[in-house]
Amino acid sequence: MKAVPTSGALGAEIQGVDLASDLSDETVLEIRKALLEHGVVFFRDQHLDAEAHKRLARRFGEIFIHPFFVAGDDPEIMVIHRKPDDTSIVGFEWHSDTTMAPEPPMGSILYAVKAPPVGGDTLFANQYVAYERLSDGMKDMLDGLRAVHSDRRVAGPDSGRNAGRTTKARDDSDWCETMTLHPVVRTHPETGGKCLYVNHSYTVGFENMTEGESKPLLDWLMEWGHRPEFTCRFRWHDGSVAFWDNRCTKHLAVNDVVGHERIMRRVQIAGDKPV
Numbered sequence: 637m638k639a640v641p642t643s644g645a646l647g648a649e650i651q652g653v654d655l656a657s658d659l660s661d662e663t664v665l666e667i668r669k670a671l672l673e674h675g676v677v678f679f680r681d682q683h684l685d686a687e688a689h690k691r692l693a694r695r696f697g698e699i700f701i702h703p704f705f706v707a708g709d710d711p712e713i714m715v716i717h718r719k720p721d722d723t724s725i726v727g728f729e730w731h732s733d734t735t736m737a738p739e740p741p742m743g744s745i746l747y748a749v750k751a752p753p754v755g756g757d758t759l760f761a762n763q764y765v766a767y768e769r770l771s772d773g774m775k776d777m778l779d780g781l782r783a784v785h786s787d788r789r790v791a792g793p794d795s796g797r798n799a800g801r802t803t804k805a806r807d808d809s810d811w812c813e814t815m816t817l818h819p820v821v822r823t824h825p826e827t828g829g830k831c832l833y834v835n836h837s838y839t840v841g842f843e844n845m846t847e848g849e850s851k852p853l854l855d856w857l858m859e860w861g862h863r864p865e866f867t868c869r870f871r872w873h874d875g876s877v878a879f880w881d882n883r884c885t886k887h888l889a890v891n892d893v894v895g896h897e898r899i900m901r902r903v904q905i906a907g908d909k910p911v
C-alpha cells in the first residue's frame with residue numbers, strides 16, 4: 637500500500653488496495669492511519685456495489701443513518717444524483733457533514749458510480765491547519781466558546797434547498813429542526829489535535845448570542861477555514877472513492893457540471909460527541 641499526497645495541506649491517494657476485497661485487519665489499520673494523517677484519502681478504479689460499500693464502512697465503525705435526506709431505498713446509503721438538467725446540487729457550500737447531530741459522523745465514504753467527463757470535483761479543507769494558523773489572540777478568544785449547529789438552512793419547508801436538484805432533503809411539515817451546541821474548537825478524539833469546527837451549512841451562531849451578534853466573527857471564521865493553502869481538490873472518475881475524516885475537514889462539491897449526469901453513493905460512519 638502506498639499513499640501519495642494530493643496537496644501540501646491534506647489528502648493522499650492510496651494505491652494498491654482493492655476495497656471490495658476482504659481486507660485484512662492490518663490493511664484497515666493502515667487505511668485508518670493514512671486517514672488520520674492526511675484528513676482525506678482517495679482510491680481509484682474501485683468496484684464497490686452497495687453491499688461491498690457498506691461492508692467497507694463497517695470496518696471503520698457503525699453506519700450512521702442520515703436524518704433528513706430522502707435519497708434511495710436503503711437508509712444506510714445516500715445516493716447523490718445530479719441529472720443533466722439540474723441547476724443545484726447537494727453539498728455546494730463548505731461544510732462538515734450533519735454537524736447539527738449531537739454525535740456527528742466521524743467520516744464518509746463517497747463512491748463515484750457515474751462521474752461527469754469534466755467538472756463536479758470535490759474540494760476539501762484541513763481544519764487543523766485552519767486552527768493552527770490563527771493568531772494566539774484569536775485562539776484565546778475561541779477557547780471555551782460554543783456554537784449552535786442547526787439543520788434549518790438545509791432541510792425543512794423553509795429551506796428552499798430542493799429547487800433544481802434531483803436529490804432532495806426532507807421538506808415536509810412533519811420535519812423538526814435539530815439543534816446542538818458544539819465547541820468552536822474541537823479536539824480530535826484520535827489524534828488529540830485541535831480543529832476549527834464551524835461550517836456554512838449548519839453553524840448558525842454562538843451560544844448566548846443573537847445570530848446578528850454572531851455573524852461577523854462566524855462569517856470570518858467560516859471564510860478563513862477554506863483559504864486555498866488549506867485545501868485540496870479531487871477529480872472524479874467512475875470507480876473513484878474519497879474517504880474523509882469529518883472531524884477535522886470541511887468539503888464542498890463544485891456545482892459546475894453542464895449537461896451531464898453525476899451519480900455518487902455515500903455511506904457515513906458514526907462518530908462521537910465533539911469536545
Ligand code: SIN
Pocket residue numbers: 716726727733744746757758887888889890900902
Ligand atoms: C457531500 O457533501 O457529501 C457530497 C460531496 C460530493 O458530492 O462531492
